[in-house]
Amino acid sequence: MALIVQKYGGTSVGSVERIQSVSERIISTQQQGHDVVVAVSAMAGETNRLMNLANQMSEVPEPRELDMLLSAGEQVSIALLALSLNQKGIKAISLTADQAGIYTNNRFNDATIEHIETDLITQWVDKGYIVIVAGFQGRDKNGNITTLGRGGSDTTAVALAAALNADECQIFTDVDGVYSSDPRFVPNTRRLKEISFSDMHLLAKSGAKVLQEHSVAHAWNSSVTLRVLSSFDDGEGTLICEQPVEGKGVIGLALKQDLLLIECNGFLEEELTELRKQYRVLIERCDCFQIVVPKAAFLQLKLAFSTKIRNISSLSILTLVGDKVEGMADSACNQLMANCVDIYQHSIEPKSLSVIVNQADLERAADILHKTFVITEQSQDNNLMIAVS
Amino acid sequence: MALIVQKYGGTSVGSVERIQSVSERIISTQQQGHDVVVAVSAMAGETNRLMNLANQMSEVPEPRELDMLLSAGEQVSIALLALSLNQKGIKAISLTADQAGIYTNNRFNDATIEHIETDLITQWVDKGYIVIVAGFQGRDKNGNITTLGRGGSDTTAVALAAALNADECQIFTDVDGVYSSDPRFVPNTRRLKEISFSDMHLLAKSGAKVLQEHSVAHAWNSSVTLRVLSSFDDGEGTLICEQPVEGKGVIGLALKQDLLLIECNGFLEEELTELRKQYRVLIERCDCFQIVVPKAAFLQLKLAFSTKIRNISSLSILTLVGDKVEGMADSACNQLMANCVDIYQHSIEPKSLSVIVNQADLERAADILHKTFVITEQSQDNNLMIAVS
Missing domain, CATH: 3.40.1160.10 (Acetylglutamate kinase-like)
Known part of the structure; x- marks a missing residue:
């Protein structure tokens, strides 16, 4: 019991x-x-x-x-x-x-x-x-x-x-578990049977909506075994725990949408300091200060700063999460550029690699990164075949 | 303040x-x-x-x-x-x-x-x-x-x-106050400027919906001065207090609708005792036991007693409230019968006189009782004219 x-x-x-x-x-x-x-x-x-x-x-x-x-x-x-x-x-x-x-x-x-x-x-x-x-x-x-x-x-x-x-x-x-990416935008995603707290936390932080970031952090801190299940189907779902048996390699691609690239002009230094704290800076030159903000935050900024800010374009961030993903930055960027996806910025953190692209390129970029780097059943089968052959 | x-x-x-x-x-x-x-x-x-x-x-x-x-x-x-x-x-x-x-x-x-x-x-x-x-x-x-x-x-x-x-x-x-009767059913009702707690309590208990019975009793017990006002118009509304300046004579006619006359057959004596406690008994003979119940209660009785109860007709109760109304029973019943309104029962309590009639006769009976007994502006004017002449 x-x-x-x-x-x-x-x-x-x-x-x-x-x-x-x-x-x-x-x-x-x-x-x-x-x-x-x-x-x-x-x-x-x-x-x-x-x-x-x-x-x-x-x-x-x-x-x-x-x-x-x-x-x-x-x-x-x-x-x-x-x-x-x-x-x-x-x-x-x-x-x-x-x-x-x-x-x-x-x-x-x-x-x-x-x-x-x-x-x-x-x-x-x-x-x-x-x-x-x-x-x-x-x-x-x-x-x-x-x-x-x-x-x-x-x-x-x-x-x-x-x-x-x-x-x-x-x-x-x-949904019936945590997937390797958002199935609504990316083909051939697979349900993860298990995932570690740290990977799940990175995915949630990077835009995966299946679990709220804070709740994963809380579960991790308290060592509460989590399981994501569907309320509409039966199934074992996805287990989120400290030491999953599977889950090596690049395990997922998180998508964050509804971001805007904003150009700021005529700001005071203390205002810029505040913006730097809250948002990701893309360009910072004396004549040009550009940041990435969620659409929701833009309205408030517009109220506060009126004509001093200007919306340039809609962006998305794609984040690969998993082991050794830090070393894949060049390869990922090359793959995207070879497929005519412009990259605004890429950034590396432990176990995560993010690229910022135009919102319009989101699905194409996601498909490329997912099929190239994330372990899918397809690639698992391939690995198996290679191992067997 | x-x-x-x-x-x-x-x-x-x-x-x-x-x-x-x-x-x-x-x-x-x-x-x-x-x-x-x-x-x-x-x-x-x-x-x-x-x-x-x-x-x-x-x-x-x-x-x-x-x-x-x-x-x-x-x-x-x-x-x-x-x-x-x-x-x-x-x-x-x-x-x-x-x-x-x-x-x-x-x-x-x-x-x-x-x-x-x-x-x-x-x-x-x-x-x-x-x-x-x-x-x-x-x-x-x-x-x-x-x-x-x-x-x-x-x-x-x-x-x-x-x-x-x-x-x-x-x-x-x-509504903008307490009226001498329900204006939706009775012509020439008038708004009362003041009414005593005891009269208001009798009206509420007898079916007037403008104030809940318990709240009037509570105000009365606690000597809380009440005022009924409209949230849609300005106006002084109706003051409910211990000693109103006006409010002598018959001040109102309350209507209680959605009642059913129920005939009970084959009930055990303890069941009848229970019914007597809860409902008004109209006829009680060895071959016929009839009670008046609210429509809502009928469903529950039907669930409990099934074919042992039978709905005979829809009834309404009209209650005159005010000074010396107890002495008006004969006159009221005669007036109603002269106008072809059948009376199932009348009952007298201090400051209140109730008659039970067919639901179909409600509006006619209400009009007769209201215009004959309740002080309206019309009758006040008449009194004034008599006093002046």
Whole structure:
């Protein structure tokens, strides 16, 4: 008998029918003899609906009140999931993050979990209940509701697993595991059976959306075994752990889109220092200062600096992650250039190699890098054939 | 400088525009030099939407989880109202009932407020904030979220006014005061400028929907001066107080609809005893036991007793409220019968006279009773003319 923490994202609980199906999955886990604690996101679309209401009130909503608003989304989904389980004769109780004792700092809209007082959760688990906790949210020490920022339900699940000393933290989502790249843009990607915390962290940091960066870091620090699974299919998913058996070589290609190349003119030195801290600088000459910023941040910069900034083009960053990828920079850049992909910049960090290209070249560049450098089933088969021959 | 508690119902906060307009009304109260604490319902339609989701999970949703679900509705409206006020440069903070210290018993779906720990509200008021509290909800001593039942936001407002020792509790709704009868069904009704707690309580208990019965009782017990006002128009509304200056004679006619006349056959004696306790008995003979039940209760009875109960007809109850109305029973019944309205039963209590008629006769009966017995502006003018002549 193990204690399993499961997390279900917004798509997984996006309708009454899907919530019913999630409850079947939970019951099946319980029937295998496990205790189950569940972290749940708001129903798909709900956070956006609430955000839209907030924006009708204010372009930049007051952070505390925005968290009060958004946290209502998970309150709905946890209650519905508990009702569904109750209806099937299963003992289940829903808890807001406040009730569940999830304490955060008071950085509204982007709070960090500081500790979890697990007494109440443990009491209900000991009574044989499925405990359903609102993801994405917490409370500060003054009792204000906070949220962890988008994707924060992953972090809730990992923090619960760590605090409860759970045997596994299962992240149920709309894909059946972590892939070698984003299948929506890159052909012939493969599901990874296992991946190390460090590689997963690099992928998430570089744009892979399957797991939130902070949640991977938290799991890594707390040695919480993570598994990414599909809530729509059965399957073993992807195990994220300290020492995976497989996972040598270049294991993945992460894509980061919706970036803009911005030229700054007439800035004060202290303003430039601030920009350097926050954003990647591409060109820095006395007559030209160019940085790469997310589209979302551009609007705020535009409000602050008006005509002093200018949008030049849309960019994407592609990041190869894995062993010895640092030595592949020349080869990667040559391959891209040979295929007429302009490279704005490349950069190397331990186990990662990034290139910045035009957004328009994203799919072509991704295809080239993935098929050339990332271990696919194809290349594994090839290796096998070579080994055999 | 006074402390005013205001309550805004679901229609008053039913859209972004209406919330904006409510915030203007609050600001105007503050600008008159008052401190303002506000209790808010869920946006119109939201509680029904959530209830509908719950019913898709379960025909009889588990009460604790239903309260977890429904209470999300007010959390949205309080946050949006706070955002609207913040955007207009006004200091405002929203509090869930839990945060506001509203303690109830643990009768989920129909909880009673036991006490309010007002420290946090008072702290924010003292700092010059508009404090916006979620209506309709509370917390039990174990930290579970409870709800007060439909219309409970009125009760929240009254309880807050009592606990904070407020100077006035203003109930903003979609009509501009308490009327002598329901203007949707009865011609020539008039708005009452004042009404006593006891008369208002009788009207609410007898079906007048403008104020919830419990909230009137609570205000009466706590001597909280109530005022019913329109959130759409300006006007002085109706003052509900201990000793109104006007309000002698028959002041109103309350209507209670959606009742069914049910015949019960083959019931056990203890079952009949139970029915007698809960419902009004019309006929009780060895061969015939007829009771009056609300439509909503009929479904449950049908589930429990199946073919042992039978729906005979749809009924309404009309109740005249006011001084010396007890002596008008004969006259009222004669008037109705002279106009071909069948009377199933009439009953007299201190300051109230009720008649049960067919639902189909409701409007005709109401018109007759209202114009004959209730003081209208017409009859006031007549009295005046008589006095003058």
